[in-house]
Amino acid sequence: MPDFGSPDRAGEHDVELPRHELLSVIVPVFNERTTVAEVIRRIRAVSLPVAVEVIVVDDGSSDGTDKVLAALGDSTVRVINHGVNQGKGAAVRTGLESVRGDLVLIQDADLEYDPEDWNKLLEPLLRGKANVVYGSRFTGERKNMMPLHWMGNRFLSLVTNVLYSSTLSDMETCYKLFDRKVLEGITIESDNFDFEPEITAKVLRRGYRIYEVPISYAGREADEGKKITWRDGFGALAALVKFRFVRMDK
Numbered sequence: 001m002p003d004f005g006s007p008d009r010a011g012e013h014d015v016e017l018p019r020h021e022l023l024s025v026i027v028p029v030f031n032e033r034t035t036v037a038e039v040i041r042r043i044r045a046v047s048l049p050v051a052v053e054v055i056v057v058d059d060g061s062s063d064g065t066d067k068v069l070a071a072l073g074d075s076t077v078r079v080i081n082h083g084v085n086q087g088k089g090a091a092v093r094t095g096l097e098s099v100r101g102d103l104v105l106i107q108d109a110d111l112e113y114d115p116e117d118w119n120k121l122l123e124p125l126l127r128g129k130a131n132v133v134y135g136s137r138f139t140g141e142r143k144n145m146m147p148l149h150w151m152g153n154r155f156l157s158l159v160t161n162v163l164y165s166s167t168l169s170d171m172e173t174c175y176k177l178f179d180r181k182v183l184e185g186i187t188i189e190s191d192n193f194d195f196e197p198e199i200t201a202k203v204l205r206r207g208y209r210i211y212e213v214p215i216s217y218a219g220r221e222a223d224e225g226k227k228i229t230w231r232d233g234f235g236a237l238a239a240l241v242k243f244r245f246v247r248m249d250k
Contacts, residue, residue, distance in 0.1 A: 020050055020126060020179075023118075024101030027056045028091030029109040031063040036109045040072050043107070046115045049126065050103065052076065055095045060085035089195030093188045104183060108174045117215040121177045130211035131182050132203055134168065135175030137217040149219070152233045159237060160197070163244045164204040168212065172196050172236065175215055182208055193232045194239040201243035 025043065029036055036056075043054055054077040058066055066081065073079045080094055092106060105121065107113065117135060124130045138154075153172050160171045173196075182203060190198045203210065 020102050022051045022053060022101035023048065023103045023105060023122070024099035024180075025052060025054045025105045025107050026092055026095030026099065027054060027107045027109050028059055028088050028095065029056055029061060029065055029069070030059040030085060030088075030091075031061045031065060032109040033061070033063045033065045033068055035111050036065060037068055037072060038111060039107070039109050039115075040077060042115045044076075046118055048118060048122065050122070053099075053101060054078070055080065055098050056109075057091040057095050058082065059087070059091040087191035087193075087195075089188055089190035089192055089198070092195055096183065096188065099180070102180050103177065104180050105177045106174055112218050113174050114216050114218075117175065120213045120215060121175060124211045124213065125177060125179060130209070131179040132208050133177040133211045133213060134170060134173050135177075135215035136168075136170040136212045137173055137215060137219075138169045139212070139214040156197070156233065156236050156240070159240050160200060160204075163240055164201065166204055166210065168200075168210060170212070171200050173215075176200075178203075182206075190239060192235065194235045197236045197239040198243055201240060202248070205243070205248055 027036075027039070027043075032039075040054070040056075043052070046052075056069060056072075056077060056079045058069055058079060058081045060082045069079045078098065080098065082091065082094065096104070103122075103125070105118070107115065113135070121133045121135055125133050153170065157168050157171045160166055160168055176196075176199065186199070186202050186206075188195060188198060200210070
């Protein structure tokens with residue numbers, strides 16, 4: 001594994017920071033016809049210190065999302081289609097197979113997360129402070145979650161911290177930013193929302209510390225199109241336990 005903890009010194013007091021040039025943003029989409037165009041618009045409007053490529057994976061949408069995406073693709077936005085719905089984890093896995101950047105970020109296709117926060121995520125990584133950065137919904141400006149979702153997210157973060165000796169406030173956050181080298185050799189097995197605990201578990205077990213920054217959050221509920229439910233919490237809990245003890249990827 002590369003040693004990111006001891007950057008080469010350019011002089012007595014100067015440290016040569018890692019150079020990053022391209023951010024690959026994976027956008028898993030399932031039945032988000034009413035929001036995906038606005039998400040892409042916000043993505044295109046963000047000013048960043050690195051170039052951006054966007055990989056949208058339409059995970060078998062049946063609400064006309066495919067027609068919206070057909071009009072959005074260009075040289076910086078690539079659309080990949082799953083013939084049938086396979087789940088968020090499967091969509092992210094497909095996206096990872098196509099990324100070209102040296103940085104990788106996950107962006108949901110709803111309007112809960114704002115691309116304006118990308119610079120907050122990039123800052124510690126570009127300054128050499130971290131190789132993995134998560135955006136925490138519990139330390140920044142937010143529209144409050146429903147109590148059941150709040151308790152579930154906090155509980156899963158607590159379990160993560162106990163099992164993996166971490167101090168995360170928001171394991172289930174969508175905003176996960178990686179130096180691509182961190183992901184080398186990691187295979188995503190989960191097809192559904194248990195992708196979140198799986199990738200977190202594998203990163204932590206490889207010895208990487210996760211840096212958190214506050215992000216804004218505009219949560220929505222089931223009647224507004226939110227797809228994750230309390231039942232997915234049981235899958236996440238099982239994944240946390242499973243990936244704590246199974247043999248690691250080589």
